Amino acid sequence: MRDTFSSKLVDLAHSDPKLLLLTGDHGYGLFNSLREARPQQFINMGIAEQNMVGVAAGLSRVGFKPIVYGLSAFIPIRVLEQIKLDVCHDNLPVIFIGDGAGFVYSHLGTSHQSTEDIAVTRAIPNLIVMSPGDRFELARCIDLAYDSNLPVYIRLGKADRGDVHSKNLIFNLGDLIHLKEPDPSDTRVTLVATGSMLKMASLLCESFPSLGLVSAPSLKPINARHIKDLCEKNHTIITLEEHSIYGGLGSIISDVAASMSHATVKKLGIQDRFSEHCGSYEYLLSEHKIDFESLKVEIYNCIYSSEQAAG
């Protein structure tokens, strides 16, 4: 995914001299191609994220199209007020890239982990929120973001999980992408995943062949019609995200599904707490019970209770 991001950036910078990449001294190695190809369009703003976002707003006011890069613990969490006031209040075309979302920095602790960024960004008016799950979704998200000329937050999580899609994608803002329909003769349970959990969801589907699978790379706006269709086709929807269960994908789907009487939404994600221990990425997933084995149990229970409810 990082290579895709890097090469998309170089392409866009070539085609639009108004693009400026601003980083808060993060992204070692990630911008080598850009710095080589278009050095004048790369600016290291120093370790001063608040000023970086304000400067981005000023640059966009005089015609530039800034892409602001940082770790998602900082962009958007540290600079939320600058995003709200300096950028979104005036609907300025600034793209925020929040890298390393979720537990990517599992060994570094809470300061570098970000599990609340979707919840807070989606409450800011005018801000589009995206969470691509693989290289193909990322490439499309970047194009949609750049062409929108609006403020956008793109959340990048664990980037080395592998692809789920196999070719370039065309989807619109808000679309859910259907990867697999649930078995209509079975329990009618569909897994909806976003970002880094998309690959996990596709692996879980191999263990539970009757499950449907949907990807949600665009979280705000979200196509309510797509969610309603999903509710009509399913007895249970399980959401899966490397983000708090408060305010993330699970809440987004629930908001719409609340008006659907027959569908249950089961939210799988991070409970309301910080990480306790140090360890690998996989360890932290298990600490938070969103590792493969824990999720298998949850989904098994969910399918089992759906079966019982169906009679």
Next chain:
Amino acid sequence: MKNTLISKQIRRNILEMAFHGSTVHLGCALCLVEIFAVIYRNHLNYDYFNPSDPSRDFLILSKGHGVMAQYACMRELGWLTQETLLNYFGDGTDLKGLSDSRVQGLEVTSGSLGHGLSVGVGIAFGHKIKNVSQKTFIIVGDGELNEGPCWEAIQFAGHHQLQDLLIIVDKNNFQAMDETAAIINQDNLKNQIESFNFNVMEVDGHNELEIDNAINNLYERRNNRPSCIIANTIKGKGVSFMENKNEWHYLRLNQALYDAALIELER
């Protein structure tokens, strides 16, 4: 019109707005009058009929609490009507109690402090990249300089040699709850800002000639350094019972106080 941008008229507009809107932050606006008057009258390049012309100079009020002083000038420029001033704070009206960029003539949304400086530095930086010499003026409060992002912006401006940037510190020595010296002492402010590669001058912020000369002087010797004026002002300037009385950050005018204030202006 530009020739009506005189301090007495600007203060009269401020009092009128504050009285009719029953608003606070009078002291924060009255101290900015001469600074705004000199910049609008003598230094800011803008299209009189189109305040949003992209080739304009930018005047940014980072200290959003003083916005009534800017409204008062915009009235004299013909950008706001008298009716708008008299309806200040009415239901469904546009002018807020803090700077809001959606009002034509105001450049940033501020009031949450420490924002306008970075946005203004971004504008100045953009002009430098584009190799145009449009000027950016930013007015910050001395209390506002408590905010960390102000210093991030100042170090960035110095490093990138934003020579068409002028920061004016409205040094009225007060902030919301007390004298600035009692909260975060700024005795060494001139040296502090100079140390970030700025040219800095200190002036009497109510002496228009001094302000005017300082802006000219700093512009002439800018030589790849941004500029800063520390304007020593009096919070509540022009109305004796408000001067250096920090309660006028919060108090509102009743009819008697309004009448008394207007009489003072006419003296």
